[in-house]
Amino acid sequence: MRKSGIFVVTALLMLMSVPNTVKATTITKTVVKSDDKGTKKTQHTQTQAVMRTSDPVTSSVKPKKKASKKVNSKYSLTMRSNTPVVNVNGVQLKNWKPTNKKAFFKNKNGYYLKAGVLVNWTDQYQFINGREYLNLGNGGYVNTENVFTKNGSGIMTMARNSYVYDVNGKRIKNFHGTGKLLKGMIVNHVDSLKAGKGKYYVDESGSFFTLPYLVINGKDYFEIEDGGYVRSDNVKSIAGYGIYTSKPIQVSVNTTTKLYHPVGKKMVAEKKVVKKGQILTVDKLVHVKAMDNSDPAQFYRIKGTNNYVPFPDIDILNMDMEAKKF
Numbered sequence: 212m213r214k215s216g217i218f219v220v221t222a223l224l225m226l227m228s229v230p231n232t233v234k235a236t237t238i239t240k241t242v243v244k245s246d247d248k249g250t251k252k253t254q255h256t257q258t259q260a261v262m263r264t265s266d267p268v269t270s271s272v273k274p275k276k277k278a279s280k281k282v283n284s285k286y287s288l289t290m291r292s293n294t295p296v297v298n299v300n301g302v303q304l305k306n307w308k309p310t311n312k313k314a315f316f317k318n319k320n321g322y323y324l325k326a327g328v329l330v331n332w333t334d335q336y337q338f339i340n341g342r343e344y345l346n347l348g349n350g351g352y353v354n355t356e357n358v359f360t361k362n363g364s365g366i367m368t369m370a371r372n373s374y375v376y377d378v379n380g381k382r383i384k385n386f387h388g389t390g391k392l393l394k395g396m397i398v399n400h401v402d403s404l405k406a407g408k409g410k411y412y413v414d415e416s417g418s419f420f421t422l423p424y425l426v427i428n429g430k431d432y433f434e435i436e437d438g439g440y441v442r443s444d445n446v447k448s449i450a451g452y453g454i455y456t457s458k459p460i461q462v463s464v465n466t467t468t469k470l471y472h473p474v475g476k477k478m479v480a481e482k483k484v485v486k487k488g489q490i491l492t493v494d495k496l497v498h499v500k501a502m503d504n505s506d507p508a509q510f511y512r513i514k515g516t517n518n519y520v521p522f523p524d525i526d527i528l529n530m531d532m533e534a535k536k537f
Contacts, residue, residue: 285362285363286331286332286333286334286362287329287330287331287332287360287361287362287363288324288329288330288331288332288345288353288358288360288361289326289327289328289329289330289358289359289360290324290325290326290327290328290353290357290358290359291326291357291358291359291450291451292326292357293316293323293324293325293326294323294324294326294353294354294357295320295321295322295323295353295354296315296321296322296323296324296347296351296352296353297339297344297351297352297353297354298350298351298352299337299339299350299352300339301339301340303320303321303322304321304322304350304351305317305320305321305322307321307322307349307350307351308349309322309349309351310330310331310347310348310349310351311330311331313328314328314329314330315330322351324347324353327359330347331347331348332345332346332347332348333346333347333348334346336355336396337352338393339352341395342354342355342356342395343355343393343395343396343397345358345361355368355395355396355397356368356395356451357451358397358450358451359450359451360450361397361399362399364399364400364401364436365399365400365403365404365449365450366397366398366399366400366449366450367397367398367399367400367433367435367446367447367448367449367450368395368396368397368446368447368448368449368451369392369393369394369395369396369397369398369441369445369446369447370394370444370445370446370447370528370529371394371445371528371529372391372392372393372394372445373391373392373441373442373445373446374390374391374392374441375391375392375435375439375440375441376427376432376439376440376441376442377438377439377440378425378427378438378440379427380427380428380430380440383439386437386439387437392441392445398435398436398439398441399435399436400422400433400434400435400436400449401434401435401436402422402423402433402434404420404421404422404449405420405421405422405423406418406419406420406421407419407420407421408421409421409422409423410424410431410456410457410458411424411431411433411443411454411455411456411530412454412455412456413448413449413450413452413453413454413455414452414453414455415452422449422454424443425440427440430442430443431443431444431458433446443456444461444529444530445529446529446530447529447530453527453530453531454529454530454531455530455531455532455533456530456531456532457532458494459492459493459494459514460492460493460527460528460529460530460531460532461490461491461492461493461528461529462490462491462492462493462511462520462525462526462527462528463488463489463490463491463525463526463528464485464486464487464488464489464490464491464520464524464525464526465487465524465525465526466487466524467484467485467486467487468484468485468520468521468524469481469482469483469484469521470483470484470485470513470518470519470520471510471518471519471520471521472517472518472519473517473519473537476499476500476501476537477499477501477502478499478502478510478519478537481518483518485520490528491511491513491514491520491525492513492514493511493512493513493514493520493525493532494512494514495511495512495532495535496509496510496511496512496522496531496532496533496534496535497509497510497512497519497534497535497536497537498534498535498536498537499537500536500537501537506523507521507522507523508522509521509522509534510522510537511525511532
């Protein structure tokens with residue numbers, strides 16, 4: 212169980228039209244050394260270049276529904292779709308006292324929290340059957356996988372256990388009472404999504420939105436609440452939407468399968484195989500139009516080779532790629 216911080220950020224998808232920018236920021240830190248008697252001996256300054264990138268903005272999107280005056284936005288939630296309310300054992304509640312009757316409905320399966328409706332929660336988390344849930348009060352919980360906003364800001368979901376770092380790339384050992392964010396946890400992000408495709412983007416029903424990132428010591432980070440940063444590779448989704456990227460990603464082979472290589476406009480199977488459970492780094496996803504009548508028609512390329520693995524034989528560990536024509 213962990214406590215969330217208090218912060219004020221721009222809500223997810225409150226987009227502003229700004230030009231494409233790449234801005235360098237200099238982070239300066241003064242270090243003072245003392246001898247055993249506490250006397251200052253030396254003083255020097257460390258300077259680190261940190262690059263923040265934002266992506267092209269082509270349009271504006273109106274903000275989502277504003278919070279009701281009856282809801283304390285400090286501890287509030289909205290969901291992407293109607294979400295079952297469960298008890299501490301993960302069983303959907305059929306007999307329950309809703310904290311706000313207008314925010315919920317009930318059918319033969321039990322209670323649901325309505326999509327897009329702002330509702331309060333207790334600011335307490337609970338892991339149920341290995342997944343993180345948010346406490347609605349009165350014994351009701353909802354799965355974090357379906358959360359759209361939390362405490363007035365957009366959320367991202369962790370793909371794996373992740374440490375939190377400061378703007379200098381130094382690990383924060385105590386972030387909201389924990390040494391690391393666990394797989395499946397959600398956390399608020401600070402930067403608003405921008406309209407258009409960038410290095411990291413999501414697809415919302417055919418509309419593309421990009422999340423800015425920070426380059427620290429040559430690695431990409433997303434800024435989260437209370438001055439924290441997490442490696443982009445450790446993030447699974449933003450507001451429940453899967454992330455697409457142009458950079459190489461890691462995937463897992465879900466069954467022993469053959470490798471393929473391109474010949475003309477087709478893919479030809481090789482004798483070589485990759486075994487189930489093997490982790491691969493891939494850098495391209497191609498759609499082979501000549502194989503549209505065959506299964507599969509899409510293949511991932513193994514980085515640094517001309518070998519491809521069939522799309523159905525791959526599990527995505529966090530981010531995915533947009534298929535390019537072959």
